[in-house]
Amino acid sequence: MAQIMQEDDLDKALQQWLPGWEVAQSGKAIGKTFKFEDFPAAMAFMNAVGDEAEKMNHHPDWSNSYNRVDVELSTHDAGGVTERDIELARIMEEKAPSGQ
Numbered sequence: 818m819a820q821i822m823q824e825d826d827l828d829k830a831l832q833q834w835l836p837g838w839e840v841a842q843s844g845k846a847i848g849k850t851f852k853f854e855d856f857p858a859a860m861a862f863m864n865a866v867g868d869e870a871e872k873m874n875h876h877p878d879w880s881n882s883y884n885r886v887d888v889e890l891s892t893h894d895a896g897g898v899t900e901r902d903i904e905l906a907r908i909m910e911e912k913a914p915s916g917q
Contacts, residue, residue, distance in 0.1 A: 841889060846878075846890060847906060849906070853886070855884050863886060866908060870908075875902075
C-alpha cells in the first residue's frame with residue numbers, strides 16, 4: 818500500500834511542482850480548479866488526463882462545468898495524499914494549457 822505523505826513533504830511538492838494546488842480542508846486530498854477557453858478544451862483535458870489516470874489505475878475525483886474542471890486527488894485506500902497523487906497532479910499540469 819502507498820505511504821501517506823508527511824505534511825512537510827507535501828507542502829514542498831506543492832510549492833515546487835504544483836502551482837495553484839492546495840491541500841483540501843480535510844487534509845486528506847489536494848485540489849485545484851482548471852479553467853479553459855471553452856467546453857471542448859475542458860473535455861479534451863479530461864480525456865487526455867483520463868487516459869493517463871487509467872494507465873496508472875489511479876482515478877481523480879473531478880467535475881466539469883462548461884469551461885471549468887474541479888479536481889481533488891487522494892489515494893483512498895491509503896487514506897490521504899501519496900506520491901501517486903503528486904504524479905497525477907504533475908501530469909495534469911503538463912496536459913493543461915500554460916497559465917493555469
